[in-house]
Structures are given as C-alpha cells and as structure tokens.
Amino acid sequence: MPTPVRRTKYLVTIIFLVMVAGLLSVPHHRAVAQDTSTVKIESANPFSGDPEAIKAGAKLYFKFCVSCHGVKADGVSRFGAYAGNLTKFWRGFGEFIAIVTAGRVKKGMPPWGEYLTGGQIINIAAFLETVAVKGANWK
Ligand code: HEC
Known part of the structure; x- marks a missing residue:
C-alpha cells in the first residue's frame, strides 16, 4: 500500500x-x-492603407481596445474569447464607426464617442484592416 x-x-x-x-x-x-493568414481587402475607409493612420490606429488599439479584444484583435484576451473577433469584422466600415462610437453597452462594449474623435476611430479601423483575415469586410 x-x-x-x-x-x-x-x-x-x-x-x-x-x-x-x-x-x-x-x-x-x-x-x-482557424485560418489566421491576413488578407488584402476592399475598404470604404478613406485612410485605408495610409501608413500614418495605421500607426496611430495601432497605438490607440493597444491603449484602449487590447484589454478586451486581445493582442491579436481576435477577441481572445485574459478574459477568454468574449469580446468579438475584430480580425473578422464583417459589418463594413460605416457600421464599425457606429458601433465603436455608441458601444453595445448592455453587452459590455463601452461607447468610445466621448473619449475618441471620429478621426481616431477611423485610424483604428485602418489598423484593423492590416490584421484582417478571410471573412472580414470593410466596405
Ligand atoms: C471592456 C471590454 C471592451 C473594450 C475595452 C473594448 N471592447 Fe469592443 N467589444 C466588447 C464586447 C464584450 C463586444 C461584444 C458585444 C456583443 O456581443 O455585441 C465588443 C464588440 C465590439 C465590436 C463589434 C464586433 C462585431 O463583430 O460586431 C467592435 C467593432 C468593437 N467591439 C470595437 C472595439 C474597439 C475599436 C475598441 C477600442 C477603442 C473596443 N472595442 C474596446 C468589449 C470591449
């Protein structure tokens, strides 16, 4: 024993x-x-592909969004996978601006309209296009 x-x-x-x-x-x-290879996508963002916008957007993303949407923007953070996979954002550029500005407060997505300017939100969108994977839509 x-x-x-x-x-x-x-x-x-x-x-x-x-x-x-x-x-x-x-x-x-x-x-x-998961297919995580980035794809080149069509975009309605006037700053699509603009290096300055992408750089500024990345900084903003890693300051304000990373805690919930994760370092890969795939929605996986230390809280698990709950915040929405932004590499596969498919609702288009206009909806992105609307959602980020107003948030989805009841579902835990804060409204950013008071903290970020329209230009800053556009920059974040320009950055997120650079990590877009198959299925993403920014038109
Ligand atoms: C406190 C956590 C938190 C932070 C910080 C946060 N989000 Fe979110 N976000 C969420 C959650 C939770 C959802 C999912 C809401 C739902 O289920 O509808 C979401 C959803 C979204 C969506 C919609 C995704 C879709 O597929 O419809 C977008 C776009 C988005 N967030 C962008 C951002 C951006 C840009 C930032 C930074 C400026 C940010 N979020 C910061 C929690 C957060």
Missing part, C-alpha cells in the same frame, strides 16, 4: 501531466481550426 505522502505525490504528478497535455493540445487545435 502506498503511504499517504506517496499517494499525494502520485496524484500531483498525474495532475501535472494532464495540465501539460492540455497546454500542448489547445494551441494545436486552434491552429487547425
């Missing part, structure tokens, strides 16, 4: 191995399930 101490060590080892197996398998499945 194993002593209680041995049994605890045994259990800890098992739990550790299960965790390692989980960590190894999750990114693998994600890589298989």
